[in-house]
Amino acid sequence: MPAETSPLPPLPAAAPQAAPEPRRIESVRPAxxxxxxxxxxxxxxxxRKAAQERYPERPVRVSLDxxxxxxxxxxxxxxxxxxxxxxxxxxxxxxxxxAAARNQSGAIVDLKS
Numbered sequence: 001m002p003a004e005t006s007p008l009p010p011l012p013a014a015a016p017q018a019a020p021e022p023r024r025i026e027s028v029r030p031a032x033x034x035x036x037x038x039x040x041x042x043x044x045x046x047x048r049k050a051a052q053e054r055y056p057e058r059p060v061r062v063s064l065d066x067x068x069x070x071x072x073x074x075x076x077x078x079x080x081x082x083x084x085x086x087x088x089x090x091x092x093x094x095x096x097x098x099a100a101a102r103n104q105s106g107a108i109v110d111l112k113s
Contacts, residue, residue, distance in 0.1 A: 040064070051077045055086060069099040 044062060051060045054077075061080040066073055072095065077087040090098075 047075055051087075058086070060086060067095050067099075070095055070102060072098060 044064060047062045047064070048060075051062050059080055061078045063076045063078065064073060065076070072090060074095070075089045076085055078085050
């Protein structure tokens with residue numbers, strides 16, 4: 001007959017701990033609202049410069065549009081010669097997700113009331 005083993009002693013109760021403080025990223029700050037044509041021109045110039053730095057081997061054109069389904073601003077980086085979209089922010093998949101979430105929210109909560 002095998003020797004009977006004693007059960008393991010109970011673990012000590014863990015002391016309750018406070019939730020950790022959320023980490024704040026100091027280098028990321030909300031962008032100021034863009035108003036007027038000068039604000040848009042400044043934004044487009046900054047985006048164009050960033051795109052040229054990101055894609056130095058090719059000419060690029062930057063366009064700003066508003067997605068009708070989500071009302072999000074969409075930034076496209078395109079090859080001006082071919083019209084090929086080199087990059088898009090937010091990507092198309094994320095825009096579809098936003099649109100689906102927006103459509104579903106109406107089924108849960110009546111936003112027009």
